Amino acid sequence: MFTIDAHLDLSMNALEWNRDLRKSAAEINKREEGMNDKPDRGNATVSLPDLKKGNIGLVVATQIGRYVAPDNRLPGWHSPEQAWAQTQGQLAWYNAMEDAGEMVQINNLVSLESHLKQWNDNSIDNKPLGYILSLEGADSIVTLNHLERAYQNGLRAIGPAHYGPGRYANGTDATGKMGREGIALLKEIERLGMILDVTHLCDDAFWQALDNFNGVVWASHNNCRALVDHNRQFSDDMIKALIERDAVIGGALDAWMMVPGWERFKSKPREMNCTLDVMIDHLDHICQLAGNADHVGIGSDLDGAFGREQCPYDLETIADLQNIPALFSKRGYNQPDIENLMHANWLRLIKKAWKS
Numbered sequence: 001m002f003t004i005d006a007h008l009d010l011s012m013n014a015l016e017w018n019r020d021l022r023k024s025a026a027e028i029n030k031r032e033e034g035m036n037d038k039p040d041r042g043n044a045t046v047s048l049p050d051l052k053k054g055n056i057g058l059v060v061a062t063q064i065g066r067y068v069a070p071d072n073r074l075p076g077w078h079s080p081e082q083a084w085a086q087t088q089g090q091l092a093w094y095n096a097m098e099d100a101g102e103m104v105q106i107n108n109l110v111s112l113e114s115h116l117k118q119w120n121d122n123s124i125d126n127k128p129l130g131y132i133l134s135l136e137g138a139d140s141i142v143t144l145n146h147l148e149r150a151y152q153n154g155l156r157a158i159g160p161a162h163y164g165p166g167r168y169a170n171g172t173d174a175t176g177k178m179g180r181e182g183i184a185l186l187k188e189i190e191r192l193g194m195i196l197d198v199t200h201l202c203d204d205a206f207w208q209a210l211d212n213f214n215g216v217v218w219a220s221h222n223n224c225r226a227l228v229d230h231n232r233q234f235s236d237d238m239i240k241a242l243i244e245r246d247a248v249i250g251g252a253l254d255a256w257m258m259v260p261g262w263e264r265f266k267s268k269p270r271e272m273n274c275t276l277d278v279m280i281d282h283l284d285h286i287c288q289l290a291g292n293a294d295h296v297g298i299g300s301d302l303d304g305a306f307g308r309e310q311c312p313y314d315l316e317t318i319a320d321l322q323n324i325p326a327l328f329s330k331r332g333y334n335q336p337d338i339e340n341l342m343h344a345n346w347l348r349l350i351k352k353a354w355k356s
Contacts, residue, residue, distance in 0.1 A: 007221035007299035011090035043307025054319030057119035067139035083140035137162030159197035216353040221299035250299020269313035293337035
């Protein structure tokens with residue numbers, strides 16, 4: 001089934017992990033044998049061939065560049081300008097993949113419809129992977145003028161925060177409301193017709209964003225606090241508020257977000273019974289709150305600084321997302337529900353956001 005994954009850090013993997021994503025995950029892992037500079041070396045699950053093998057024809061692909069103040073111990077850049085330059089390097093990688101015929105940027109309704117038609121034409125081989133450009137954390141937006149520049153380069157979705165304190169909003173493991181700069185950013189996102197990604201916003205900023213933003217909202221990669229109690233997840237009240245806004249929430253496949261009690265660098269997926277079906281638990285929880293399957297999707301976050309050591313043990317590569325429809329069906333969901341999960345809900349929001 002045609003599938004949309006609403007959150008993949010492709011350029012980060014290509015540049016910071018030095019992975020040639022034109023190779024299969026198996027080839028990437030073979031080249032990383034013996035490397036130990038990162039805990040997930042040799043455990044990659046994502047590549048362009050594996051995406052295509054899994055009929056994942058459209059992804060929301062990120063840029064990311066965090067600014068860190070002198071008292072912030074998180075990894076990141078020491079000035080917004082450096083963070084901006086980082087994201088522009090990532091954009092250059094996407095452009096290089098377009099030049100190579102591997103990817104194509106989707107940034108309006110015309111390009112979207114053309115890509116969907118091509119991808120669903122089984123007579124066409126070597127179809128490029130479609131990508132919608134997203135920015136995870138807005139620290140790299142030096143000024144609001146930079147946001148419009150990013151829009152002109154194809155940026156269509158943005159999450160104001162990532163981890164910790166941010167220039168425009170506070171994120172995971174932080175607290176506090178947005179100041180004037182954050183509110184101004186929301187208004188500019190709305191003016192440009194971009195999608196607001198509320199993933200990673202701390203609770204204070206989450207509620208404030210919904211109060212101050214009137215455009216299309218989604219949560220590209222989030223799970224449920226009721227099942228794994230951490231501020232990275234959404235509470236039932238937050239989920240209900242997103243449902244009221246006709247938002248879609250993408251289920252993530254990072255094990256520590258899926259199963260309670262996960263200890264990073266210690267827990268093992270099989271020992272913790274972390275399977276794809278656990279993600280269905282989170283998706284089903286959202287569906288039960290909504291009373292339908294209109295607000296769930298996939299935002300796997302696979303290889304988002306983790307690999308097979310921290311994702312479902314019944315997933316070898318991202319192509320295994322094609323096992324999800326059968327798991328969803330076993331919960332009693334019908335074919336239209338499955339299509340909603342795999343692609344239709346994301347498409348509804350994208351078309352709602354894009355006027356042309």
